[in-house]
Amino acid sequence: MPVRALGVCYYPEHWPEDWWAEDARRMAETGISFVRIGEFAWSRLEPVRGRFEFDWLERAVETLHGAGLKVVLGTPTATPPKWLVDEMPDMLPVGEDGRGRGFGSRRHYDFSHEGYRTECARIVEALARRFGTHPGIAAWQTDNEYACHLTALSYSPAALHGFRDWLGRKYQSPDALNRAWGNVFWSMEYGSFEEIELPNAALTEPAPAHVMDFRRYSSDSVVSFNRLQCDIIRRFSPGRDVIHNFMGRTLSFDHFALGADLDVSSWDSYPLGFLDQWAHRDPDFKAEFARAGDPDLQAMHHDLYRATSNGRWWIMEQQPGPVNWAPHNPAPRDGMVRLWTWEAFAHGAEVVSYFRWRQVPFAQEQMHAGLLRPDSVPAPGHGEAAAVAREIAGLDLPMPERADVAILFDYPSAWAWTTQPQGREFEYFRLVVDLYRALRRLGLSVDFLNAKSADPSPYRLVLAPGLFAWPQSLREKLATFDGIALVGPRSGSRDENFVIPPSLPPGLPAPLDALKVTRVETLPPNLTVPMEGQAGAFQIWREMLEVADAHVLRRSADGEAALVGGGSLRYLAGWPDEALAFGLLKDLAEEVGFPVLDLPAGLRLRRAGGLTYAFNYGGKAVRLSQHGIAGNFRLGSDDLPPSGVAILEA
Numbered sequence: 033m034p035v036r037a038l039g040v041c042y043y044p045e046h047w048p049e050d051w052w053a054e055d056a057r058r059m060a061e062t063g064i065s066f067v068r069i070g071e072f073a074w075s076r077l078e079p080v081r082g083r084f085e086f087d088w089l090e091r092a093v094e095t096l097h098g099a100g101l102k103v104v105l106g107t108p109t110a111t112p113p114k115w116l117v118d119e120m121p122d123m124l125p126v127g128e129d130g131r132g133r134g135f136g137s138r139r140h141y142d143f144s145h146e147g148y149r150t151e152c153a154r155i156v157e158a159l160a161r162r163f164g165t166h167p168g169i170a171a172w173q174t175d176n177e178y179a180c181h182l183t184a185l186s187y188s189p190a191a192l193h194g195f196r197d198w199l200g201r202k203y204q205s206p207d208a209l210n211r212a213w214g215n216v217f218w219s220m221e222y223g224s225f226e227e228i229e230l231p232n233a234a235l236t237e238p239a240p241a242h243v244m245d246f247r248r249y250s251s252d253s254v255v256s257f258n259r260l261q262c263d264i265i266r267r268f269s270p271g272r273d274v275i276h277n278f279m280g281r282t283l284s285f286d287h288f289a290l291g292a293d294l295d296v297s298s299w300d301s302y303p304l305g306f307l308d309q310w311a312h313r314d315p316d317f318k319a320e321f322a323r324a325g326d327p328d329l330q331a332m333h334h335d336l337y338r339a340t341s342n343g344r345w346w347i348m349e350q351q352p353g354p355v356n357w358a359p360h361n362p363a364p365r366d367g368m369v370r371l372w373t374w375e376a377f378a379h380g381a382e383v384v385s386y387f388r389w390r391q392v393p394f395a396q397e398q399m400h401a402g403l404l405r406p407d408s409v410p411a412p413g414h415g416e417a418a419a420v421a422r423e424i425a426g427l428d429l430p431m432p433e434r435a436d437v438a439i440l441f442d443y444p445s446a447w448a449w450t451t452q453p454q455g456r457e458f459e460y461f462r463l464v465v466d467l468y469r470a471l472r473r474l475g476l477s478v479d480f481l482n483a484k485s486a487d488p489s490p491y492r493l494v495l496a497p498g499l500f501a502w503p504q505s506l507r508e509k510l511a512t513f514d515g516i517a518l519v520g521p522r523s524g525s526r527d528e529n530f531v532i533p534p535s536l537p538p539g540l541p542a543p544l545d546a547l548k549v550t551r552v553e554t555l556p557p558n559l560t561v562p563m564e565g566q567a568g569a570f571q572i573w574r575e576m577l578e579v580a581d582a583h584v585l586r587r588s589a590d591g592e593a594a595l596v597g598g599g600s601l602r603y604l605a606g607w608p609d610e611a612l613a614f615g616l617l618k619d620l621a622e623e624v625g626f627p628v629l630d631l632p633a634g635l636r637l638r639r640a641g642g643l644t645y646a647f648n649y650g651g652k653a654v655r656l657s658q659h660g661i662a663g664n665f666r667l668g669s670d671d672l673p674p675s676g677v678a679i680l681e682a
Contacts, residue, residue, distance in 0.1 A: 035382040035383065036377055036381075036382065036424045036427075036429050037065040037066060037382065037383050037384075037424075038062075038063055038064050038065060038066070038373070038383070038384055038385070038386070038417060038420065038421050038424075039064060039065065039066030039067060039068060039104070039346075039348075039383050039384065039385030039386070040059060040064050040066075040067055040068070040385055040386045040387075040388065040389045040403060041067075041068045041069075041348075041349060041385060041386070041387045041388040041389065042055065042059075042067050042068065042069050042096075042388065042389045043069065043072070043073075043388070043392070044069060044088070044089075044092035044095075045073050045076045045088070046392055047390070049088070049091070052091075052092060052095045052096075053095050053098075053099070055389060055390070056095050056096050056098070056099035056101060057099055059096075059099065059101060059389065060099045060100050060101060062403070062414065062417060062418045062421060063417070063418055063420070063421020063422065063425070064101065064417070064421070065101065065102055065383075066101070066102045066103075066104055066170065066171075066383055066385060067096050067101050067102070067103055067104065067389075068103075068104040068105075068106060068173060068348065068385060069089075069092060069093075069096075069103060069104070069105060069106065070089060070105050070106045070107075070108060070159075071106025071107065071108060071110060071111075071173055071175070071176045072106075072108060072110065072111045072138065072176070073089070073108050073111075074108035074109070074111055074112060074113050074116075074155065075111075075113040075114070076088070076089075077089065077108060077155070077159070078113065078155065079113075079115075080115060081115060081116075081119070084158055084162075086158075086159070086162050086163075089163075090162070090163070090166075093105070093163065093166060093168045093169065094168065096168060097166075097167065097168030101168075102168070102170035102171075103168045103169050103170060104170060104171045104172065104173055104275065104348075104385075105159065105163055105169050105171075105172050105173070106172070106173040106174075106175075106176060107152070107155070107156045107159065107172065107173070107174055107175055107261055107265075108155065108159075109141070109152045109155065109156070109174075109175045109261070110138055110139055110175045110176040110177070111138045111139075111140075111176075112140065112141055112148070112151070114135055116151060117135045117140065120145070120147050120148065122145065122188070122189060122190060123141050123142055123145045123147060123148040123190075124140055124141070124142065124188075125139075125140065125141065125142045125183050125186035125188060126142075126186055126187045126188040126191070127182070127186075127187065128185065128187055128232045129232075130187060130232065130233065132188075133183075137181075137396065138176075138180075138181075139177075139180055139181050139183045141183075142186045142188050142190050142191060143183075143184070143186065143191075143250070143253040143254050143257045144186060144188065144190040144191040144193070144194040144195075144253050145188070145190040146190070149257065149260060152257075152260065152261065153260055153261075153264060156260075156261050156264045156265065157264050157268065160172075160264055160265050160267070160268035160269050161268050163269070164265070164268035164269030164270075164272075165268075165269065169269065169272060170272060170273070171272050171273040171274070171275055171295075171296070172265045172269065172272055172273070172274050172275065173275050173276060173277060173298075173348065174258050174261045174262060174265075174274065174275070174276045174294075175257075175258070175261065175276065176277060177277055177278070177279050177300060178254050178257075178258065178276065178278070178279075178282075178285065178290070179254065179279065179282050179284045179285055180279055180282075182284075184250055184251070184254055184284035184285050185246075185247070185250050185284060186250075187230045187232045191230065191250070191253075192229070192230050194249065194253065195228070195230065195245075195246060195249045196225045196226060196228055198245075198249045198252070199225055199228060199245065199249075200225045202245070206221075206222045206223060206224055206225060206227075209222065209225075209228075210222060212241060212529045213239050213241040213242055213245075213529070214239065214241060214529075214530075214531065215239065217239070220239060230246060231243045231246050237452075240448075240451045240452045240530040241529050241530040241531075243447075243451040244444070244447060244448060244451060244530055247284070247444075247447040247451070248444070248447075250284070250285065251284070251285040251286045251289065251443070252289075254285040254290060255285065255286065255289045255290045255293070258276060258290050258293060258294075259293045262274050262293045262294070273295040273296050274293075274294055274295050274296075275294060275295065275296040275297070275298050275346065275348070276290065276294055276297065276298065277298045277299060277300050277348035277349060278297060278298065278299040278300070278337055278340075279299065279300055280299065280300070280301070280302065280306050280310070280329075280333055281306070281310050281333075281461055283443055283446035283447070283450075283460070283461060284447075285443070286443040286444070287336075287337070287340045287443065288339070288340050288443065288482040288484070288485075290340070291337075291340030291341040292341075294340075294341045295341065295344065296341055296344045296345060296346055296382070297337045297338070297340045297341035297344070297345045297346075298337070298345060298346035298347060298348035298383075298385075299333055299337045299345075299347065299348065300347075300348055300349035300387070301330055301333065301347050301349065301350050301351060301372065301376070302349070302351045302355055302358075303324070303325025303326065303329070303330050303351060303364075303368075303372060304322070304323070304324075304325055304351065304354075304355065304358065304361070304362060304364060305351075305355050305357060305358035305361070306325065306326065306329050306330070307321060307322065307325050307326045307329065308322075308358045308359050308360050309358055309359065310329070311326045311329060312462050312465075313326065317633075320633075320634075320650075320651065321634070321649060322360075322362050323362050323363065323364055323365035323368065324364070324365055324368050324371075324634070324649045324650075324651075324675070325368070325372070325649070327472070327633065327634055327635075327636050327647070327649040328465065328468060328469045328472050328636065329465065330372060330375060330376075331375060331379060331472065331636065331638065332464075332465060332468045332478075334375070334376055334379035334380070334381065335379060335435075335468075335478050335479060335480050336441060336480045338379065338380050338432075338479075338480070339441070339479065339480040339481060339482065340482075343380065343431075344382065345380065345381060345382070346381055346382055346383040346384070346385065347373075347376045347381055347383070347384040347385060348385050348387075349385065349386070349387035350369070350372060350373060350376070350384050350385060350386045350387065351364070351369070351372070351387070352369055352386045352387065352388075352401055352402060352403050352411065352413030352414075352417070353369070353401025353402070353411055353412060353413045354399070354400075354401050355399075355400050355401070356396075356397055356398070356399035356400040357400075361399070363401075363412075364412075364413075365651070365674065365675050366412065366675060367416065367673075367674065367675025367676065368675050369386075369412070369413040369416040369417065370416040370417075370419055370420055370675070370677065371647055371648075371649070371675050371676070371677055373416075373417070373420045374420065374423075374645065374647070374677045375636075375638065375645070375647050375677075377424070377429060378432075378638040378640055378645035378647075379432065379638055379640070380431050380432045380640065384420075386402075386403055386413065386417055387400075387402075388400070388402040388403070389402055389403055389404060390402045390403070390404040390405075390406065390408060391404065391405055391406045391411070392406070393406040401413065403417060423667060427666060427667065427679070429640075429641070429643070430640065430641025430642065430643070431640065431641060432477070432638075432639075432640035432641060433640070433641060434479060434490055434491070435476075435477035435478050435479040435639075436476045436477050436478070436491075436492075436493065436621075436626055436639075437471055437476050437477070437478050437479070437491065437493045437494070437495065437621075437626075438478070438479045438480070438481050438486075438488060438491045438493075438494045438495070439464060439467065439468060439478060439479075439480050439481070439494075439495045439496075439497070440480075440481050440482075440483040440486050440488070440494065440495065440496040440499065440506070441464065441480045441481065441482065441483060442482075442483035442484070442499055442500065444500055444501070445460050445483075445498055445499050445500035446459075446460040446461060447500075448460075448500035448501075448526065448530065449498065449500070449522070451530075452530075454552070454554050454573075455554025455555070455556075455572060455573060456554075457554075457557065457572045458554060458572055458573055458607075460498050463497050463498045463521075463607060464497055464498070466607070466608070466610070466613055467495055467497055467608075467613055467617070469610070469613075470608075470610070470613035470614045470616075470617045471617055472631070472636055472637075473614055473629075473630065473631050473633075474614070474617060474618055474621055474626075474628040474629060474630070474631075475627075475628060475629035475631055475637050475660075475661075476621060476626060476628065477637075477638055477639045477640070479491075481494075483496070483499055483503060483506060484503050484506075485503075485505070486506055486509070487509065488509055488510070488513055488515070488517065489509065489513065489514065491515055492514075492515035492516065492624040492625070492626070493515055493516050493518075493620055493621060493624050493626070494513070494515060494516070494517045494518070495517075495518045496510075496517060496518070496519045496520075496523055497518075497519075497520065497521070497522075497523065498520075498521065498522045498523060499519075499522075499523040499524060500525070500526055501524070501526050501527050501528050502523075502524045502539055507539070507540075507541055508541075510540070510541060510600075510601065511541035511542065513600045513601075514600065515600060515624055516600055516601075516602060516620055516623060516624055517600055517601055517602065518602045518603075518604060518616075518617075518620060519538060519540065519601065519602065519603050519604070520538060520575075520603045520604040520605060521573050521574075521575055521604055521605060521606050521607055522537075522552075522573060522575075523537070523538050524537045524538035524539040524540070525537040525538065525549065535548070536548040536549060536550065536578075537549045538603060540601055540603065541601070542598075542599075543583075543598035543599050543601070544579075544583065544596065544597075544598045544599075544601050544603060546579070546580065547577060547578070547579050547583070547596060547603060548577065548578040548579070549575045549576070549577060549578075549605070550576050550577065550578050551575070551576040552573065552574065552575045552576070553573075553574050553576075554572065554573055554574075555570070555571055555572055555573070555574060557571075560609065561574050561588050561589070561590065561592075561606065562588065562589040563586065563587075563588055563589060563594060563612060564586070564587045564588060564589050564591075564594075566586065566612070566615060567611045567612070567615055568608060568609050568610075568611035568612025568613070568614075568615055568616075569608075569609050569611075569612060570588065570594070570605075570606030570607060570608065570609070570612070571606075571607055571608075571609045572607040573606055573607040574588075574605065574606040574607070575605040575606060576592055576605070577592070577593045577596065577603075577605050579593050579596050583596040583597060583598050584596055585597045585602070588606075592605070593605060594606060595616065602620070604616070614630075629659060629660050629661075630659075631659060632650065632654065632659070633649075633650065634648055634649040634650025634651070634652075634654075635647070635648055635649070635650065635654050635659060635672075636649065637661065639682075642681065642682065643666070643679055643680065643681060643682075644661065644663060644679070644680045644681075644682055645677070645678070645679050645680075646661060646668070646672060646676075646677070646678040646679075646680070647676075647677055648672045648673065648674055648675060648676045648677075649675075650674060651674050652674060653671055653672060653673045653674065653676075654671075654672050655670055655671055655672070656670050656671075656672055656678065656680075657670050661680070662680070663680035663681050663682045664680060664681045665678060665679070665680055666679045666680065666681060667679040
C-alpha cells in the first residue's frame with residue numbers, strides 16, 4: 033500500500049531530556065510516524081570548532097526510534113553558530129541595498145562563499161558518518177527553506193567573484209558577453225570580466241540580460257550547494273531518502289534543477305499566512321476565507337512541487353494553528369487542519385508533517401502554535417491530526433495518476449518578468465495561479481511540467497502562460513501535439529539573452545508561424561478590455577496581433593484579435609480576468625472532451641486513482657450532488673459541512 037503517514041517537527045534541544053520519552057510516546061499514540069529533528073542545532077552539535085557533541089542527538093534518535101518513530105535528520109547548515117561567523121565574517125550575505133546581514137536569527141550565510149561550503153561539507157559528513165546507518169534514521173533533510181528571508185540572491189564580494197567566474201565559463205570572452213547583453217546600449221561595454229559588477233547599484237535599471245544572468249548564477253549556486261550535501265549523505269547513508277523543504281511562492285531559484293538531486297521534494301504549507309500575504313484577492317474574499325486559506329493556493333503548490341522530484345513529495349511543515357510571521361495571524365476554523373492534511377494526501381503527499389510538536393515559550397517563534405500548547409496540553413490541531421491518523425489507517429489510498437490538464441512552469445520566466453515587468457501588477461506566479469484557479473473551478477485536476485524538458489504528448493489540454501523564451505525542444509513538441517495547447521500571453525517574447533526575436537513574438541510553429549505580436553500595453557487596475565460577445569475582459573497585460581482573419585477565434589470589444597487558433601495551437605493575447613479565464617478554459621476543456629463543473633468558490637475537488645476528494649473551504653455546508661458530484665462515499669457524505677472532507681468512488 034502506498035505510504036500515507038503523519039509526521040511532526042521536534043526540537044529535543046529545546047526541552048529537558050527527561051521529557052523526550054513521554055513526548056515520543058504521545059507522538060506515537062497520536063498516530064505520528066515520522067519526526068524531523070536537528071536542522072537548527074549546529075551550536076549544540078559543535079559548540080566550538082572541532083568538538084562534536086553528538087551523544088545527546090544519538091540519545092534523542094534512540095528515544096524516538098524506541099517508540100517506533102522514524103527520524104528525519106536535518107543538516108544544521110541554515111543556522112551556522114556564532115564562532116563560525118566570527119571566524120569568517122565575509123560568509124554573511126549582503127542585501128540588494130548593499131547592507132550586510134548580521135548574526136542573530138537564521139539563514140545568515142552566502143551560497144557563494146567557498147569557505148562556508150567547506151564548513152557545511154565538514155559538519156554534514158560528520159553527521160552522516162555518525163548517523164548514516166542508524167536504524168532510526170529514515171531520511172535526511174538538507175538545510176532548511178532555501179531562499180527564505182530573500183537570501184538566494186546575495187550581493188557580496190563572494191557572489192561577485194563567483195559570478196565573474198560563472199560568466200567567464202559561459203561567454204569565454206568579454207566581446208561575446210557584450211554582444212549577448214546588448215552593452216552597446218548606454219555605453220555599457222566591458223573590457224574584461226573583472227570589470228563586471230553585480231546588478232544592484234546602478235543609478236537606474238541595469239541591463240535585463242545582466243540581471244537574468246545573475247539570477248541564473250544565483251540559482252545555480254543554490255543547486256550546487258544542495259548537491260554538495262546530497263552527495264555526502266548518499267555516500268555515508270545509502271538507502272535513505274534525501275529531502276529538502278521548499279517554501280511557498282519562492283521563485284528565486286529553479287526548483288526543478290534542485291529537485292533533480294532529491295529523492296523527495298517537500299514544502300512548508302501555511303495557508304492562512306499565504307492568504308494574508310500573497311493571494312491577489314479582494315478584501316471580501318480574504319475576509320471570507322481568513323480562517324481557511326485560499327482554496328487554490330495550497331493545491332497549486334502541491335501540484336507544482338510534486339513535479340520537481342519525479343512525483344514523490346511531502347509536506348514537511350503543515351500549519352497546525354495560528355502562526356507568528358504573517359501581517360495578521362488568525363486561528364484556523366475548526367476542521368481546517370484536518371482538511372489541509374487530507375488535501376495534501378489527495379494530491380499525492382506521502383507524509384504530512386506538522387510544525388511543531390509543542391509551542392515553544394521562548395525566542396522568535398513563541399507565538400507559533402504547535403500540536404501541544406507550551407504547557408503540553410493538546411492544542412486544537414492535535415485532535416485533528418489524530419483524527420486523520422485514524423482515518424488513513426482504515427483506507428487504502430492510491431497515488432494520483434496523470435491529471436487532466438498540464439501547465440508548463442518555468443522559473444526563469446518568473447525571473448524575467450520580475451526583471452522587466454512592464455506593468456506593476458505583472459507577476460508570472462500570479463498569472464499561473466489565475467489560470468490554475470479557473471481549472472480548479474471547472475473541477476479539473478492539474479499537473480505541472482518543467483517547461484525546459486516537458487513532454488506534453490500524454491495530455492489533451494496543455495497551458496503555456498507567460499513563457500519568457502522558448503526551449504527549442506518544446507516548440508518542436510508543440511508542432512506535433514495532438515491535443516490543444518493554449519499559449520500566452522507574453523510567451524516567446526524574448527530569447528535567452530533577453531532580446532525581442534527579430535521575427536517578433538510569439539514564434540509559434542505552423543500553422544500559427546505567421547502570427548506576430550506587434551504592440552503591447554499594460555493596464556492599470558481601473559482599466560480593462562472587455563470581450564466581444566462574452567463575459568470577462570483582459571486585465572494587466574494586453575497584446576495587439578498581426579494575424580490572418582481565418583485564425584481569429586475571439587475578439588475584444590474594440591475589434592482586436594483576442595484568441596487565435598490553428599491546428600492544435602491557441603494563442604491568448606492578454607491576461608484574462610476570472611470570468612474570461614473560466615469561460616475560455618471551459619470551452620477548451622469541452623472541446624477535448626472533458627466533463628466540467630462550475631464549483632462555488634469554497635468547494636474544490638481532486639481526482640486520484642479512481643477516487644474523488646471533495647473539500648469545503650467555505651463557511652457554509654454544501655450538498656455535493658447539487659454540484660454534479662456523486663458516487664459511493666468512503667469518507668464523509670453528500671452533505672459537506674464547513675471544513676468538511678469527503679472521498680467518493682466514482
